[in-house]
Every structure is written in C-alpha cells, then in structure tokens.
Amino acid sequence: MRPPAPINLLAIIFLCLSCFPVWAQKNAPAFRSSISGSVRDAATHRPLERVVVMVESEDSGYSGQAQTASSGKFGLQGIPASVYVVRVRLPGYEESSQRVDLTVPSSNYLSFELRPKPDHTPPAIAPEGPGARINARLAAVPEKARKEFTKAHKIWEEGKDPQSSIAHLKKAITIYPRFADAYVLLATVYIQQSKPADARSALDQAIEFDPRLPEARFTLGSLQNSEKDYADAEKSLTEGLKLDEESPQGHYELAKTYWAMGRWQVAEPHAMKAAALQPAMAPVHVILGNIALRKRDPQTALKEFQQYLKLDPKGPMAGGAQSMVDKIQPALNIPQ
Numbered sequence: 001m002r003p004p005a006p007i008n009l010l011a012i013i014f015l016c017l018s019c020f021p022v023w024a025q026k027n028a029p030a031f032r033s034s035i036s037g038s039v040r041d042a043a044t045h046r047p048l049e050r051v052v053v054m055v056e057s058e059d060s061g062y063s064g065q066a067q068t069a070s071s072g073k074f075g076l077q078g079i080p081a082s083v084y085v086v087r088v089r090l091p092g093y094e095e096s097s098q099r100v101d102l103t104v105p106s107s108n109y110l111s112f113e114l115r116p117k118p119d120h121t122p123p124a125i126a127p128e129g130p131g132a133r134i135n136a137r138l139a140a141v142p143e144k145a146r147k148e149f150t151k152a153h154k155i156w157e158e159g160k161d162p163q164s165s166i167a168h169l170k171k172a173i174t175i176y177p178r179f180a181d182a183y184v185l186l187a188t189v190y191i192q193q194s195k196p197a198d199a200r201s202a203l204d205q206a207i208e209f210d211p212r213l214p215e216a217r218f219t220l221g222s223l224q225n226s227e228k229d230y231a232d233a234e235k236s237l238t239e240g241l242k243l244d245e246e247s248p249q250g251h252y253e254l255a256k257t258y259w260a261m262g263r264w265q266v267a268e269p270h271a272m273k274a275a276a277l278q279p280a281m282a283p284v285h286v287i288l289g290n291i292a293l294r295k296r297d298p299q300t301a302l303k304e305f306q307q308y309l310k311l312d313p314k315g316p317m318a319g320g321a322q323s324m325v326d327k328i329q330p331a332l333n334i335p336q
Contacts, residue, residue: 033102036075037110039068039088047072048114051090052140058083062178065140065210088112089139137210141176148172149182162189180210187219191226199223214244221253225260233257248278255287264294282312286321302328 039051051068055076063084066074079102087097093114100108138146152168155161169186173179183206190199200223206216217240224233237254244250251274258267271287278284289304305321305328312318329335 033079033081033108034075034077035079035084035086035100035102035108035110036073037086037112038072039074039090039112039114040072041093042113042115045113048090048093051088051114052137054087054089054140055079056085056087058085067137086110087140088114090114091139092117137181137213141179141181145172145176145179145182148175149179149185152182153185156185156189162193165189178209180206180213180216183209184213184215184219187216187223191219191223196223196227212243214240214247214250216240217243218247218250218253221250221257225253225256228260230257230261234261246277248274248281248284251277252281252284252287255284259287259290264291267291280311282308282315283317285311286317289321289324298328298332302332302334 039048041048049068049070053074054065055063057063059082064076066076068074081102083101085097085099089095093116096112096114098110148168148171152165155165166189169182172182183202187199187202203216203220217236221233221237234257237250241250251270255267255271268291271284274284285304285308289301292301292304305324308321
C-alpha cells in the first residue's frame with residue numbers, strides 16, 4: 001500500500017490567494033458614482049428644460065430619475081457601480097437612450113440631442129407652471145399606467161364616483177409601482193373621503209418614490225393642517241416650497257399654518273404671495289382679511305372679505321365673510 005501523497009502547502013496557499021480577490025470584491029463596500037449630462041433640441045440646439053431623464057440598471061431595472069434645469073443640464077448622484085441605460089423623454093420628441101458603464105473608469109457625462117417628431121413644432125419658449133412639470137413627469141410613465149391616471153384625474157375633476165377614480169389609480173400603480181403622481185391623487189381622493197390614514201400612507205409612498213415632488217409635500221401639509229398638527233405641517237410645507245417656491249397652494253397652506261399658530265406676521269407674506277400667484281383663489285382673501293383686522297386696518301379687511309364673496313359667493317366661508325362685511329361697513333359709516 002502506497003503512503004498518501006504529501007500535501008503541497010504551496011499549492012494550498014496559492015489556491016487561497018487566488019480565491020481572496022473574489023471574496024474581497026463581494027464584501028467590499030459598494031462604490032457609488034454619478035451620471036450627468038445635457039439635453040438639447042437637435043434642430044435648434046437650444047437647451048431643453050424639464051426633460052425627464054430615467055436611469056435603468058441592466059440588472060435590476062428602474063434606478064432613479066431627474067429633470068433637466070433651464071440650462072438643459074441634469075445630474076444624478078450616489079448611483080451604485082453597474083451598467084445602466086439612460087433614457088430621455090419629452091412630449092413631442094423622439095425618445096433617446098444611451099448606455100453607460102459605471103463599473104469601469106470612463107466619462108459619465110452624456111449629451112443628448114432630441115429630434116422633434118415630424119408633426120411637432122418646438123415652442124420658442126419652454127412651457128411653464130405645474131401643468132408642464134406633471135406632463136414632463138408623465139412622459140416617463142408607461143402608456144397604460146398614464147391612461148389609467150388620466151381617467152382617474154378626469155373623474156376626480158368632474159366630482160364623480162370617487163371609488164371609480166381610486167380603482168383607476170390602483171390599476172396605474174399596479175402597472176407602474178413607482179407612480180408618485182398617482183399616489184398623490186390617490187391621497188387627495190382619500191382626504192375627500194375622510195380617510196386620513198389611507199391618505200398619509202399614499203403620500204408616504206409618493207415621497208419615497210419621488211422625494212423632489214412638491215405636490216406630495218403640499219398635500220401632506222394640508223392634511224396635517226386639517227389634523228391641527230401645525231408643527232409638522234410647517235415642516236412639510238416649507239420643504240415643498242424649497243422644491244417649488246412659486247406654488248400658490250404651498251404658500252396658502254403655509255399661511256393657514258402660521259395663522260393657526262398665532263404667527264400672523266409670518267403668515268401675511270405667504271398669503272399675499274398666494275393671492276398674487278393665483279388671484280382667483282378665494283380662501284386666501286379670508287386669511288388676508290383677518291390679518292388686516294389684526295393690523296387694525298378695517299378698510300383693507302373689508303376689501304378682502306368682499307373679494308372672497310365675489311370669487312366664491314356660495315363657498316364654505318361665505319357666511320363668515322358676509323358677517324364680517326356686515327360688521328365692518330357700519331363701523332366705517334359705509335351704507336350697506
């Protein structure tokens with residue numbers, strides 16, 4: 001019987017050393033990088049604003065999104081090392097995509113030239129306002145989910161069956177689980193149904209999927225105002241205004257928050273801003289009327305209450321506004 005072959009110690013050491021790099025790679029902290037770039041019109045070469053830029057990993061799918069600034073530039077930070085496809089979408093333009101490999105040293109700056117569709121004439125100036133922002137976001141949503149959202153939004157605007165609106169929104173979310181705008185509208189419907197817990201859950205999802213969506217912060221702040229949670233409402237609304245400082249809804253809700261907290265001096269500029277941004281917003285004139293009374297300015301208070309009644313004569317605050325008008329006019333010797 002032959003003795004067992006001696007163990008080759010050098011071979012074992014070599015085997016261990018050859019395995020180590022694999023173990024080390026698997027256990028090393030994930031390297032994170034960034035992707036930046038610019039988007040321009042291929043015909044005019046002007047920068048395109050509010051273009052949705054989506055990043056999809058070849059391994060795990062959706063990884064994040066951004067929108068271009070007025071300069072046409074975009075940037076996404078803290079992206080794990082992987083291979084990605086960056087897609088750029090804007091209504092009226094052909095979709096464009098580029099592949100970027102963050103696992104190897106390379107330039108992560110991408111330049112996109114979007115070609116207008118044959119039947120599309122690019123506007124001389126990019127569209128403004130919340131409608132333009134939501135249209136840009138919806139461009140990144142799958143068509144079937146977008147159609148369900150549109151149906152739900154129409155039903156909600158018409159004040160029809162809220163359950164039907166909810167059903168369409170849930171279908172949209174099933175098709176596209178990261179549909180932040182659908183969660184915000186879902187929360188709005190729940191608020192109207194007096195279901196604050198369901199509304200808060202939907203808003204938490206919206207903020208998780210899109211932390212830079214101002215409408216989610218404003219809707220949450222409005223909900224917190226209704227629950228008299230003014231400290232958290234102030235935080236939510238302030239964060240929302242950092243994302244969209246020209247929102248009449250945000251300024252109005254924050255004015256309500258400060259008024260309820262007894263800080264009318266801080267409420268005033270937000271109420272005035274809301275009225276300037278949206279002159280047809282009736283409720284803000286009640287706040288401005290009450291602030292004017294605190295300032296001992298009955299003439300201005302009278303004008304504000306009358307403006308509310310002019311804009312919304314049958315509104316929920318019409319009775320109170322009319323009562324204030326009836327009290328102020330005799331004090332100012334104004335015939336009723």
